[in-house]
Amino acid sequence: MDTINAYIEQHRERFLHELFELIRIPSVSALSENKEVMHTAAHYIKNNLLSSGVTFAKVMDTSGWPVIYAEKIVNPDGPTILVYGHYDVQPPEPLDEWKSPPFEPEIREGKIFARGADDDKGQLFMQIKAFEYMVAENRLPCNVKFLIEGEEEISSPSLKQFCIDNKDMLSADIILVSDTTILSLSTPALAVGLRGIAYFELTIKGPDRDLHSGLYGGAVDNPANVLSDLIAGMKDKNGHISIPGFYDDVQNLREDERKLLNALPLNEEDFAGKIAVQKLFGEKQYTTIERLGIRPSLDVNGLWSGYTGQGAKTILPSKATAKISMRLVPDQTPDKIANIFQTYLKNVMPPSVTYKLDVLHGGNPYVLSWNSKEMNAAIAAIEKTFNKKPLPVRGGGSIPVIADFEEILGIKAVLMGFGLETDAIHSPNENFPLENFYKGIETLPWFYYFYSKA
Numbered sequence: 001m002d003t004i005n006a007y008i009e010q011h012r013e014r015f016l017h018e019l020f021e022l023i024r025i026p027s028v029s030a031l032s033e034n035k036e037v038m039h040t041a042a043h044y045i046k047n048n049l050l051s052s053g054v055t056f057a058k059v060m061d062t063s064g065w066p067v068i069y070a071e072k073i074v075n076p077d078g079p080t081i082l083v084y085g086h087y088d089v090q091p092p093e094p095l096d097e098w099k100s101p102p103f104e105p106e107i108r109e110g111k112i113f114a115r116g117a118d119d120d121k122g123q124l125f126m127q128i129k130a131f132e133y134m135v136a137e138n139r140l141p142c143n144v145k146f147l148i149e150g151e152e153e154i155s156s157p158s159l160k161q162f163c164i165d166n167k168d169m170l171s172a173d174i175i176l177v178s179d180t181t182i183l184s185l186s187t188p189a190l191a192v193g194l195r196g197i198a199y200f201e202l203t204i205k206g207p208d209r210d211l212h213s214g215l216y217g218g219a220v221d222n223p224a225n226v227l228s229d230l231i232a233g234m235k236d237k238n239g240h241i242s243i244p245g246f247y248d249d250v251q252n253l254r255e256d257e258r259k260l261l262n263a264l265p266l267n268e269e270d271f272a273g274k275i276a277v278q279k280l281f282g283e284k285q286y287t288t289i290e291r292l293g294i295r296p297s298l299d300v301n302g303l304w305s306g307y308t309g310q311g312a313k314t315i316l317p318s319k320a321t322a323k324i325s326m327r328l329v330p331d332q333t334p335d336k337i338a339n340i341f342q343t344y345l346k347n348v349m350p351p352s353v354t355y356k357l358d359v360l361h362g363g364n365p366y367v368l369s370w371n372s373k374e375m376n377a378a379i380a381a382i383e384k385t386f387n388k389k390p391l392p393v394r395g396g397g398s399i400p401v402i403a404d405f406e407e408i409l410g411i412k413a414v415l416m417g418f419g420l421e422t423d424a425i426h427s428p429n430e431n432f433p434l435e436n437f438y439k440g441i442e443t444l445p446w447f448y449y450f451y452s453k454a
Contacts, residue, residue, distance in 0.1 A: 001445045007133045008438050015441070016112075016434075018048060019125045020105045022087070023114045029065055029088035029154050038150050041087045042066045045124075045148055052128050053135030054146065060166075064158035065150030069169065072135065073143045079452055080143040082172035083131070084405070084413070085124035085179065086152035089116040090426045097428035111431040118432040119425035123178040123417060124148065126440035134445050141452035145172055149401070152179075155199070155361030156401040163408045174374050175405055176447065178440060180395050180417030185435060187265060188382045188390040190375065191415035193293070196328035196365035197398040198337045199301075201358040202227070202345070203321045210306070211316040220316060221352035224305040227320040230348065234298055238284035239291075241298050245340045251330040253294055260370075264289055264391055274422055293394025297327040323360075327396065334362025363400020366413070373454050374414045381416070381446035385439065416440075416447060 008015075027041040028034055039059070046057045049070040057070035065088065073080075092102035092115045100106040105114035112122060127146075134140040147170060149159050163170060180191040206223040207216075236242050253261075266289055272280050282291035291297070305320030307313035326337055338359050349355055368375060370392050382390040395415070402413050418440035424430045 001139060001449055003137055003139075004133055004442050004445055007137065008441055011129075012438065015125070015129050015437075019112075019122060019437075020114075022048075022121050022125070023105045023112075023116050024103055026092075026103045027088050027116075027150065028091050029151050030091055038065045038088070042068050042148075042150060045087055045128075046070070048128060049146060052132035053140075054131075054144075057146075060162075062151075062158035062162050067150070067159070067162055068146065068148040069166075070146040070148075071144065072131075072140065074140055075143065078142050079174075080145060080172040081448065081451065082145045082147060082170060082175045082409075082411070083127050084175050084177050084401075085127060085146075085148045086120045086150065087124065087148055088150040088153050089119070089121070090153050092428070094428060099429055102428075102430075107434070110435065111433045112437070113429055113431045115430055117430050118419040118423040119430065120152065120179045122432040122437055123419060123440065126418065126437060127176070127178055127444060129441045130444035133441070134448065139445065141448055143172075144448075145170065152399065152401065155197070155363055156404070157361065159401050160404045160408065163404065167409060170409055172409070172411055174451065175402075175409075175411055175413035176444075177399070177402065177413050177415050178417050178444070179399055180397075180415045181393075181419040181421055181423075182417065182436075183264065183391070183393075184420065185386070185439060186388075188386045188388060189264070189393045190378055190382065190390045191395040191417065192370050192375070192392045193330070193367040193394040194365060194402060194415070195293070195296070195394075195396055195398055196332065196334060196363050196403065197400065198326045198328060198334040198341075198362045199360040200324045200326075200338070200341065201321065201360055202230075202324060203319055203356045203358075204230075205319045205354045205356070206352070207316070207318055210318050213314045213316045216316050221350060222316050223320040223353055224317050226350060226353050227303075227305065227322055230345075231300055231303075231322060231324075233348065239282045240284065241296065243298075243340060243344045245343075246296070246337070249331045249333070249336065250296060258290065258294075260392060261293065261394060262287055262289055264393060289393075292396040294329055296329050296332060297396075299325055299327075301325050327398065328365050330365045330367055333364055334359075338362070361400070363398050364403035366399075366402045366406070368412055368414065372412070374412055374451065377447055377451035377454055378414050378416055380450040381443050384446045384450075385443040414447070416444065418443070
């Protein structure tokens with residue numbers, strides 16, 4: 001792999017041009033009207049994989065957005081790596097907070113600014129270009145398959161069945177994913193786990209129409225007030241979730257495991273300053289690192305009711321709605337948490353209102369042993385290009401399909417991401433440092449090398 005840096009230098013502008021063409025396709029999976037756009041993105045990736053050296057690539061239909069499958073088999077009896085990524089992105093709103101158009105990539109301060117720059121188009125492209133290098137320089141040591149979907153940002157509702165239907169086609173020894181973060185280029189890290197998720201929409205319904213707050217206020221329960229009280233009651237002053245049974249299945253780490261995770265050099269003042277908050281808050285008796293990775297959380301993601309326009313409108317709203325997500329840790333499951341939440345609401349809901357709870361999506365948490373063969377190869381690859389051994393982290397985010405892969409395909413996933421926590425994924429002004437992009441392309445071939453040698 002000694003020619004990788006020369007290859008990157010020779011092709012760096014082309015790599016960016018190809019990535020930018022993909023970024024310009026606004027592949028927002030949450031928009032049902034986006035059929036043509038999603039297919040355009042899928043076919044662009046298929047063609048890029050073909051030009052990068054796969055011997056077979058196909059855009060395959062699912063019950064939702066299409067999947068791209070591709071492969072290059074160099075030895076049917078040799079090890080096979082399945083590369084997973086996604087081409088869909090989050091909605092770009094609020095648009096007025098972007099400093100440049102979200103789907104027109106722009107380089108500023110050594111970073112690519114655009115929706116999907118990091119999550120996951122930039123990181124997916126690292127995988128494709130690392131593969132391209134190994135093929136072009138005759139250094140591909142094993143078989144490679146690609147599985148690239150268009151629904152990760154909406155919790156991959158179609159991919160589980162796709163994997164069941166195509167289990168033989170997707171057979172591999174390990175899954176390689178770049179959709180996570182490192183601490184910095186000076187402090188590399190590898191994710192050994194991800195939190196799961198349970199996502200809900202809760203609507204409280206009161207009167208059959210908005211009411212005059214003077215004629216009815218004080219005599220009719222206000223759904224907005226009820227919802228506010230319910231949300232406030234879901235946590236106590238110490239950040240502990242108050243829903244009975246919520247923590248029953250939470251896996252507690254051993255003290256030596258907690259010590260290893262807390263070896264990460266997190267400066268809480270800097271962490272807070274980067275997001276412009278005065279003070280951090282979380283579950284008492286746990287560190288910030290533990291709150292982000294090994295402890296579950298509950299957050300309101302959206303909240304609306306009544307009149308929100310300019311000026312005053314004195315009404316008692318007919319209904320109030322909140323979107324609520326719960327990040328889960330081993331051994332919690334979204335199905336059980338949904339049942340617990342439904343029971344809780346039934347017990348605390350006042351008789352003056354009715355409610356509806358919709359389960360929007362969910363995903364199981366995931367853990368990989370730090371001492372596994374797969375992780376040893378990833379550690380060696382990072383150490384080779386960063387000249388420093390990476391630290392283990394538990395990712396606070398979720399990639400629901402990772403746990404599905406283990407269940408359906410019977411194989412583990414290695415999470416080799418190169419993003420930063422400051423890349424503003426899912427937010428306005430998402431970005432990805434150029435240095436990280438090229439570092440990923442440099443490092444990933446070494447994983448192939450060390451994994452194939454193990």
